[in-house]
Amino acid sequence: xxxxxxxxxxxxxxxxxxxxxxxxxxxxxxxxxxxxxxxxxxxxxxxxxxxxxxxxxxxxxxxxxxxxxxxxxxxxxxxxxxxxxxxxxxxxx
Numbered sequence: 001x002x003x004x005x006x007x008x009x010x011x012x013x014x015x016x017x018x019x020x021x022x023x024x025x026x027x028x029x030x031x032x033x034x035x036x037x038x039x040x041x042x043x044x045x046x047x048x049x050x051x052x053x054x055x056x057x058x059x060x061x062x063x064x065x066x067x068x069x070x071x072x073x074x075x076x077x078x079x080x081x082x083x084x085x086x087x088x089x090x091x092x093x
Contacts, residue, residue, distance in 0.1 A: 003028045006036065 006029045009016050016039065020027055026040040 001026045001028060003030055003035070005029075006031045009039075 002025060004016070004027055009027070009029055016027060019025060020039050020041055024041050024043065026038055026044070028035050029037040029039065
């Protein structure tokens with residue numbers, strides 16, 4: 001990663017774009033000594049988008065799974081049901 005003053009980038013914009021494209025290098029632009037922007041190859045964006053799509057698919061799958069347990073009975077309800085069922089046995093075992 002390289003840092004260049006914005007004025008230098010302005011003067012040599014074509015060369016800067018070629019450097020980014022050919023070397024696949026990200027360039028940070030500075031104005032008044034502060035980082036204000038960056039120029040990076042479009043391939044970086046494409047990789048980031050595909051990674052984000054993968055994350056979105058995983059989150060969608062997890063949110064679907066999260067809702068599956070919503071209709072499951074709670075442990076307290078199961079305990080009460082079990083006590084009620086056993087009370088009808090009257091020592092038939």
